[in-house]
Amino acid sequence: MSAAALTDLSRLCVHTITTKPWPVEEAARRFSAAGIGGITVWRDALAGRDIRATGRLLRELNLRVVSLCRGGFFPHAEAAGRQLALDDNRRAVDEAAALGAPHVVLVCGAVPGQPLAESRKQIRDGIAAVLPHAEAAGVKLAIEPLHPMYADSRSAVNTLAQANDLAEDLASPWVGVAVDVYHLWWDPSLETEIDRCGRNGNLLAFHICDWKTPTTDLLNDRGLMGEGCIALRQIRGWVEQAGFAGFHEVEIFSNRYWAGDQAAFLEKIVGAYYQHS
């Protein structure tokens, strides 16, 4: 059963990377002025900022800080590299706490040529090692399965079933999963796996955009909702059926949109959110 049309923007969240040309302060003012309810902040947008002050600004603008993107990238061929990754993930947790974000999204990582099974083990060990710090900071870790076309270098976690297995194996209230339609829309087990993580409380985030035909770039050619073939309302229906009542986060990497006028793009996002999400 597909979800009903959306009638307000209270649960719309936009990622700072979606409107990458805007500094976080401008993005926040624009999102707020448009009546958008939430913002997810990418760490690059915080460079050089007092993170607590940025968090205060976002709240003053009536924006919910939905999440911090991103931690992860646990696998490395050398132990020293894996240690650096742990340090960086603990910093990400601290940044989320300072900003007031309830969770950090994890793009888990992969090393080209390293066996996937080894990368998957390093990911599990990495998350387990960061969990005590996350718990102490009151920040959750959201494992985001990435599309199989990123299995070489970005994430060896490529299905929601894998992310669910991992979260359940780690068995902590401080770890869950993030569902991004771009990565998962093709999966014949998606409805089942959304139900699984929703019902056991592990579904922490829901990201939306669209898959264009043709897609001309593996990374930065995502579509605005309605521009592609993803059954957005059907998937939102599954997410809601599973008990998720959080934000719908628009995360679009697009060389095409980044090159254009960001205010016009934000208007399009709002229109597409009502019409297609």
Place this chain on the structure above:
Amino acid sequence: MSAAALTDLSRLCVHTITTKPWPVEEAARRFSAAGIGGITVWRDALAGRDIRATGRLLRELNLRVVSLCRGGFFPHAEAAGRQLALDDNRRAVDEAAALGAPHVVLVCGAVPGQPLAESRKQIRDGIAAVLPHAEAAGVKLAIEPLHPMYADSRSAVNTLAQANDLAEDLASPWVGVAVDVYHLWWDPSLETEIDRCGRNGNLLAFHICDWKTPTTDLLNDRGLMGEGCIALRQIRGWVEQAGFAGFHEVEIFSNRYWAGDQAAFLEKIVGAYYQHS
């Protein structure tokens, strides 16, 4: 357990599309002269030929005709389109019989925006409708699951588990599956699913190439074995463990290699086959 290194070319097969600039006759002479054991013919390479005569030429050159590529593309929004697809698949079966190819590889198809569940049903119905013709012609149909990045427009069958389910559901000795490492290498259930189709006699074909980092084009940037991150020997080990004793088919779509000297490329293929496959 990884497979042992290969010591001869008797089970090497090259697809005509791999050396696309060569007409099928030249490709066949070159493959034969290099000592390669098999050839898989793409239908475009047969345009304007007497297909029986081409089959005879291939056999005279001591090449095994391993398969015909490709049928499929069953889903369409309109019934008339689905009927055209059935007609075309029956023609593909006839071409395979005329050429002397034991099976037709199926790229099953997808329609952007049509629900995946509907495309999957149309694929099942399409294969079922073609099966009597395939049986009468003595030609098998090999369902090839395609990488999830092709789920929008090329195939709604995106995992080996799905292809296995479909083949088992159709329950005919005239239908099986084709395993292509490019499409499936990332799948955490790959070993299990290879075992499943190998042991029940459904594993009809094994395609190899490599996944490059970065991959710059979704369709035509495949790598030569050894240029990427796919655990080729490990996967071949799984395939052999499952009882497969057929050809290792090199299928590389590459704008880069197609633009270069094909004789030099064929030498590279042979070298990479020994060293990395």
